[in-house]
Amino acid sequence: MQIDFCAPGGWVDQLGEDVSNTRSVIEPIRAILNVARDAGLTVFHTREGHRPDLSDLPANKQWRTRAHGLGIGDRGATGRILVRGEPGWQIVPELAPIAGELVIDKPGKSSFHATDLEDQLRSRGLTHLVITGVTSDCCVQSTMRDAFECGFECLLLEDCTAAVETRNHVATLDILKAFGGRWGSVATSESLLRALGADSLV
Amino acid sequence: MSEAGVESCFPQIAANPYPWPFDGRWSVGTTAYLLFGFQTEAIATLDAAEAAAVAGRILAAVRSARIRVIFSRRTLGAGANPMASRHGGENVPPNSGIADALAPRRGEPIVDHAGDNAFLRTDLAAQLRVAGIRNLLIAGLPTDGLMHASMRAANDHGFECLAIADACAGTQIGFHEAQLRITAFGNGLFGAVADSAAVLAALKAPPSSKG
Numbered sequence: 001m002q003i004d005f006c007a008p009g010g011w012v013d014q015l016g017e018d019v020s021n022t023r024s025v026i027e028p029i030r031a032i033l034n035v036a037r038d039a040g041l042t043v044f045h046t047r048e049g050h051r052p053d054l055s056d057l058p059a060n061k062q063w064r065t066r067a068h069g070l071g072i073g074d075r076g077a078t079g080r081i082l083v084r085g086e087p088g089w090q091i092v093p094e095l096a097p098i099a100g101e102l103v104i105d106k107p108g109k110s111s112f113h114a115t116d117l118e119d120q121l122r123s124r125g126l127t128h129l130v131i132t133g134v135t136s137d138c139c140v141q142s143t144m145r146d147a148f149e150c151g152f153e154c155l156l157l158e159d160c161t162a163a164v165e166t167r168n169h170v171a172t173l174d175i176l177k178a179f180g181g182r183w184g185s186v187a188t189s190e191s192l193l194r195a196l197g198a199d200s201l202v
Numbered sequence: 203m204s205e206a207g208v209e210s211c212f213p214q215i216a217a218n219p220y221p222w223p224f225d226g227r228w229s230v231g232t233t234a235y236l237l238f239g240f241q242t243e244a245i246a247t248l249d250a251a252e253a254a255a256v257a258g259r260i261l262a263a264v265r266s267a268r269i270r271v272i273f274s275r276r277t278l279g280a281g282a283n284p285m286a287s288r289h290g291g292e293n294v295p296p297n298s299g300i301a302d303a304l305a306p307r308r309g310e311p312i313v314d315h316a317g318d319n320a321f322l323r324t325d326l327a328a329q330l331r332v333a334g335i336r337n338l339l340i341a342g343l344p345t346d347g348l349m350h351a352s353m354r355a356a357n358d359h360g361f362e363c364l365a366i367a368d369a370c371a372g373t374q375i376g377f378h379e380a381q382l383r384i385t386a387f388g389n390g391l392f393g394a395v396a397d398s399a400a401v402l403a404a405l406k407a408p409p410s411s412k413g
Contacts, residue, residue, distance in 0.1 A: 058360030060393075063224045067389045108358030109391075137384045138391055142354045149317035149351075168387060171380030175346045178373065179293045182347075 001029065001095050001133050002047055003078055004088040011081045011088055012164065015068050021162040021169070022134045026094050028189055029132045029160045033095060035198045042124055043101040045091055046111045048139065049084040056107040056114070110142035118150050128153045130192065131184075132160035137168040144176065145183055154184030157192060210409035215364060217396035219386045223362040228337040229409070234270040234330060235260065236356075238320055238342030238349050241275060243298035250343055250371035256398045257341040257369040258303050263405045270333060271310045273300055274320035276348060293347045293373050318351035327359050337362045339401065340393075341369035346377035353385070353392055363393030366401055 004011035006022040013019045036043055050057040054073045065071035065081070072081050078088030084105060090096075097103050104117045111117050121129075129152050131144055140161050147154050156176060163169035177186050209229035214221035222228075237257055245254050264271060276296040296316075306312055313326045321327050330338075338361045342349030349370050356363050365385055372378025385392045 060224045060360070060362045060390075064220075064389045064391075067220070109354060110358055113355065113358040137387070141384075142358070145351045145354070146319065146322065149319055149322055165387065168380065168384050171376070172384070175377050175380065178346075178377070182293055 001026065001045070001092050002049075002082075002088070003090055003092055004082055005134055007092050009078055009088075011070065011076060011078070014070055014076050014078075017164055019164075021164060021166060025132070025134065025160050025162045026092060028157075030094050032130070032132060032157065032160060032189055032192065035193060035196055036130070037098070039196055039198070041130075042126060043097070044104060044117070044120070045095070045097045045101060046104045046106055046117075046133070046139075046143075047084075047089060047091060048106055048109075049082050049086075049089045050107055052080070052083055052085065054083075108142075109139045110146045111139070112143065112146040112150065121152065126152075129155070129184075131156045134161060135163040135169075136161040137163045137165075137172040141172050141176065148183040155192070156184060156186045157189050158186050159189050212404050212409050213407045215394075215396050215404045216400040217364060217394040219389050220394055222364045222394040222396060223337050224390075225362075228362075230267060230269050231334060233337040233339065234272055234333070234335045235264040235339045236272050236274065236320075236341070236352075237261070237300075237304060238274045238340065238352050239276055239294070239347075240273070240301050240304050240341070240343060241294075241296075241298040242301050244276075244294040244343045244348075245301055247294045248344055248371050248373060253341070253343065253369055253371040254301055254304065256366070260339070260341060260366060260369055260398055260401060261304060263402055264339070265307075267405055269339075270335065271306070272313060272326070272329065273304075273306050273310060274313045274315060274326070274342075274348075274352065275300060276316070276318070277314045278316055293344055318348040319355050320348070320352040321355035321359065330361065335361070338364065340365050343371055344378075345370040345372035345381050347373065350381045350385075350392075357392045364401070365393060365395045366398050367395050368398050 062072050070076050074081050079086030104115050106115050129147055144154050158173055209231050211227050211229045214226050278296045313320055313324050315324050340353055353363050382395045386395050
């Protein structure tokens with residue numbers, strides 16, 4: 001949930017794409033985040049980004065994004081696009097991590113690729129993951145698939161995830177819901193809040 | 203390799219959203235053809251005989267060009283992660299063999315994996331790196347399962363991927379089409395997509411030296 005993906009002035013917005021979909025989930029995610037914090041759940045944030053020298057950026061990934069006129073590593077209105085430490089790479093202020101929360105910096109789409117997320121989860125004995133964030137068709141789908149395969153029990157909150165294109169979002173949810181939830185389950189915030197006994201808080 | 207040690211490149215393949223590969227350079231030495239999950243039960247369950255036949259035509263052309271071929275196979279062996287089958291909601295049954303028509307030949311490795319992602323806890327990425335492979339031609343079943351989970355991982359590893367659309371089949375046509383549309387979104391989030399005809403045309407064209 002980074003400025004480059006979800007906020008006015010961020011990378012996607014600078015490309016002239018519509019950020020209303022990715023932006024629309026900030027408030028629903030904030031509601032879940034608040035309840036999760038109150039309930040004492042462990043909170044992980046992930047940030048897609050690359051080292052300032054771009055040594056972890058595949059050439060094809062840079063080329064594909066530069067075709068839009070402003071690619072990863074290029075300087076835009078919010079600093080260098082998807083480069084660690086830059087303003088646009090930060091998590092949106094509404095969902096900013098607080099002390100004690102874990103932040104996973106990832107160079108790929110899957111949060112498990114080239115990160116220590118699996119070790120961080122295992123060392124805390126965590127087995128169940130509630131997943132929110134953007135974009136559903138890209139990073140969320142890759143992450144949920146890998147989480148499932150690593151043995152984690154996943155719950156994706158469908159009102160807390162979105163894609164730039166609505167039809168790709170809808171198709172992703174249809175795929176993830178098929179086969180009785182082969183990769184995990186899909187639910188609404190409301191059902192999670194009810195299960196946490198917190199439905200009266202929002 | 204040419205005598206000068208400079209590899210002859212095939213022409214770029216007409217693909218969506220860009221002519222593949224992105225840098226215009228694919229050759230025998232830098233390219234592998236990956237066949238994900240062409241197992242007899244998967245082909246039967248998905249009614250994917252046509253996609254398997256297309257994958258076979260590519261296989262014949264790739265073999266005669268001496269491009270590296272690697273197969274992947276979903277198996278739930280003793281060492282498999284027990285969680286990988288815990289939901290029971292299988293999209294295709296694991297454990298059957300690779301279809302006879304696509305049978306691997308000597309020197310064509312088979313990668314066994316417990317889940318959908320052929321790169322997870324396997325040596326596939328290491329094999330590709332050691333061989334100097336940068337470009338992947340991809341066929342697989344199902345598009346919305348094993349094939350795309352593996353293509354997503356390949357892309358995260360930095361490989362330049364081309365999904366051969368008619369050499370893949372989904373559990374539903376709509377899921378197949380959606381995953382390929384997502385692949386090409388944003389100028390190729392996960393790579394590019396082409397038909398087998400475009401791949402075969404490029405393989406048959408005389409390679410040119412791009413020193």
